[in-house]
Every structure is written in structure tokens, then in C-alpha cells.
Amino acid sequence: MHKTSDINIIEIRALPSPAQLMAAEPRTDTQSAFIASAREQIQKIIFADDKRFLLVVGPCSIHDTAASADYARRLAALAREVSGRVLIVMRVYFEKPRTTIGWKGLIMDPRLDGSHDIAAGLRMARAFLREILDLGLPTATELLDPVTPQYIADLICWSAIGARTTESQTHRQMASGLSMPLGFKNGTDGSLSAAINAIKAGSQPQTFLGVNFDGHASAVVTRGNPWCHIVLRGGSHGPNYSPEHIAEAERVLAKANLPRSILIDCSHDNSAKQPGRQPEVLREVVRQINEGNTSIIGAMLESNLLAGNQPFPQPREKLKYGVSITDGCIDWETTESLVRELHAALAPRFAQD
Numbered sequence: 001m002h003k004t005s006d007i008n009i010i011e012i013r014a015l016p017s018p019a020q021l022m023a024a025e026p027r028t029d030t031q032s033a034f035i036a037s038a039r040e041q042i043q044k045i046i047f048a049d050d051k052r053f054l055l056v057v058g059p060c061s062i063h064d065t066a067a068s069a070d071y072a073r074r075l076a077a078l079a080r081e082v083s084g085r086v087l088i089v090m091r092v093y094f095e096k097p098r099t100t101i102g103w104k105g106l107i108m109d110p111r112l113d114g115s116h117d118i119a120a121g122l123r124m125a126r127a128f129l130r131e132i133l134d135l136g137l138p139t140a141t142e143l144l145d146p147v148t149p150q151y152i153a154d155l156i157c158w159s160a161i162g163a164r165t166t167e168s169q170t171h172r173q174m175a176s177g178l179s180m181p182l183g184f185k186n187g188t189d190g191s192l193s194a195a196i197n198a199i200k201a202g203s204q205p206q207t208f209l210g211v212n213f214d215g216h217a218s219a220v221v222t223r224g225n226p227w228c229h230i231v232l233r234g235g236s237h238g239p240n241y242s243p244e245h246i247a248e249a250e251r252v253l254a255k256a257n258l259p260r261s262i263l264i265d266c267s268h269d270n271s272a273k274q275p276g277r278q279p280e281v282l283r284e285v286v287r288q289i290n291e292g293n294t295s296i297i298g299a300m301l302e303s304n305l306l307a308g309n310q311p312f313p314q315p316r317e318k319l320k321y322g323v324s325i326t327d328g329c330i331d332w333e334t335t336e337s338l339v340r341e342l343h344a345a346l347a348p349r350f351a352q353d
């Protein structure tokens with residue numbers, strides 16, 4: 001008999017169930033209360049009930065949890081300092097979408113050696129998220145694989161659906177069941193329509209295939225996520241954070257009867273993939289806010305201990321501490337002074353309080 005299935009599959013490795021992983025890395029009551037409060041604060045910013053600026057900032061990806069914890073401790077102190085005008089949420093990205101191929105993040109390959117120990121990766125992700133929350137920092141991540149949320153989403157305060165997956169029905173359905181505020185990026189070509197359609201689909205009830213807490217294949221029935229918004233990240237035709245681009249985004253959101261809430265990703269095609277240009281993008285965003293813009297709710301920065309990125313793959317012992325192995329970042333000193341500058345520049349918005 002001819003074999004007709006699994007011809008290209010080498011192995012299927014069973015994973016612990018979400019319930020087993022949660023028992024191994026449990027969420028404490030204090031963490032639950034913190035996550036609920038952080039999500040509520042972000043929701044208020046999305047719906048203009050809180051004037052603070054939402055800043056999603058941190059490494060492009062987490063590959064060395066010790067270095068990222070070092071980063072997080074510095075960020076937590078800075079977050080406390082600016083909390084009156086800026087709500088800082090740390091980028092804690094464990095899943096990387098790739099244009100073609102490449103390292104897909106700590107969950108998929110935690111040992112960075114192609115061994116793809118996903119069970120270990122999921123556990124490390126949960127442990128690291130708990131560490132960040134205990135520092136008093138809300139967590140942000142990109143959710144990529146539709147099974148991942150069952151393992152980690154209870155520890156996430158804001159999530160993104162990336163430019164490469166915003167058009168995917170699977171990801172829109174997943175978004176409709178998620179419990180946290182969520183940003184859909186515009187497409188890699190810069191078009192807004194995929195993100196607008198994604199917000200519409202993600203806010204509606206959906207039924208789709210997923211896994212339950214015991215890891216069994218299940219039909220998942222959702223309510224729809226009311227806290228979806230757009231993230232402008234530029235595209236192949238250039239950046240999209242100018243006043244004209246923002247006005248166009250406001251127009252299409254209004255036409256679709258969606259809240260006019262826009263987060264600007266200062267990295268990716270908005271900085272022409274030159275990380276050192278992120279500060280100029282952020283300054284322009286704040287300039288627009290001070291000129292009276294009310295639709296921009298915040299921004300995203302890719303930042304690490306040290307600037308730039310380093311080639312990968314390469315032997316782990318040769319990797320430089322605190323340097324990204326995915327997209328380039330701005331360094332900590334630049335980040336710290338930029339966030340302080342942002343805090344000072346937002347003063348006019350709070351002057352009447």
C-alpha cells in the first residue's frame with residue numbers, strides 16, 4: 001500500500017499540555033491582579049480614557065534571558081520615573097516571523113542550536129514572563145503560532161499580530177479569543193486594508209480549531225476582542241507616520257466605524273530598518289501629538305542593552321552580551337534619554353491637569 005500521509009514528517013513530539021505547564025510555572029494572585037490592572041490601563045489609553053502615552057519598548061527578541069532580565073531591571077526603574085505621562089510595556093518577544101527562514105525565537109529553539117526543544121522553550125517563556133511581571137513591568141509579545149497562547153497568554157498584557165500574519169484568518173480568529181488588548185500591524189507592503197479587516201474580524205465572535213487546557217484538539221468558540229487597534233510600521237513603499245499617513249489611517253478607521261486609535265512602530269519600515277533612526281520617528285510622533293493629534297495612542301521601540309545586532313547563527317559562546325540576534329536595536333543609554341525626553345515633551349498634554 002502506498003503511504004499517503006506523513007510522507008514529509010520526520011517526527012511528532014508530544015508536548016506537555018497547557019495545564020501541565022501552568023502547574024509547573026503557575027501565575028500568582030499578585031501577578032494576576034497586576035496583569036488585569038495593566039490590561040485595563042492599556043484599554044483606557046486605546047479608548048482615550050487615559051491621556052498617557054503607551055510605549056512598547058524592549059528587545060526585538062529574547063534570546064538570553066539573563067541579559068534581558070538585566071535590561072528589564074533598568075526599564076522597570078525608568079517606567080516608575082515616567083509613569084505619570086508614559087505607560088511603559090516591555091517587548092518580551094519569543095516568536096519571530098521570518099521573511100523566509102531563520103531562528104524563530106526562544107519558544108521554537110531555546111538552545112539556539114537548531115534542537116528545537118519547544119517544551120523547554122515554552123517553560124522558559126513562562127518563567128521569564130513571570131520574572132518581568134514581578135519587576136512591575138507589563139508584558140507585550142507577538143503571538144504567532146496559534147497554539148502558543150494557551151501556554152503563555154495569561155501572562156501577557158498587550159500583544160501584536162505581525163505584518164506577515166495580519167491578513168491570516170487563523171490569526172484574526174485567534175485574536176478574537178484573546179483576553180488582552182491587541183495591535184494588528186499594517187501589511188509589509190504598507191497597505192492598511194489587511195489591518196482594518198483584521199480589526200473587524202478580530203472583534204467578532206468566531207469558532208475555530210484549537211487546543212484546550214488539556215492539549216486536546218477542540219472547537220474554540222470566542223466572544224470577539226473589543227480591544228483591537230492598528231499599528232503603523234511602514235511598508236515596502238516607505239514609512240507611514242507622517243501627518244498625511246496618520247490622516248489617511250484616521251479616515252479609513254472612521255469609514256470602517258472603528259475607534260481612531262493608532263500606535264506607531266518606530267522601527268521596521270518606519271525607520272527604513274535602521275535602528276538608529278527610531279528616535280527621529282518618535283520625536284515626530286510627539287510633535288504631532290503636541291500639534292493636537294488625538295488618534296496616536298503610543299509607539300513601539302526596539303531597544304536592547306547594546307546597539308545594533310549581531311550575525312546569527314554563530315556559536316553561543318561567541319555571542320556578544322546584550323546585542324540582538326534579530327533586528328537591530330537602539331542601546332540602553334539612548335533609550336533612557338529618549339524616554340526622559342518623551343516624558344518632558346508630553347508636558348503640554350498634561351498642563352491643564
Ligand SMILES: O=C[C@H](O)[C@H](O)COP(=O)(O)O
Pocket residue numbers: 060096097098099100101102268326327
Ligand atoms: O522584527 C523582526 C523581523 O523584522 C521579522 O521577524 C522578519 O525578519 P527577517 O526578514 O529577518 O526574516
Ligand SMILES: C=C(OP(=O)(O)O)C(=O)O
Pocket residue numbers: 060093097142161162163164185233265268
Ligand atoms: C516582526 C515584527 O514586526 P513586523 O511584523 O512589523 O515586521 C516585530 O515587531 O518583531
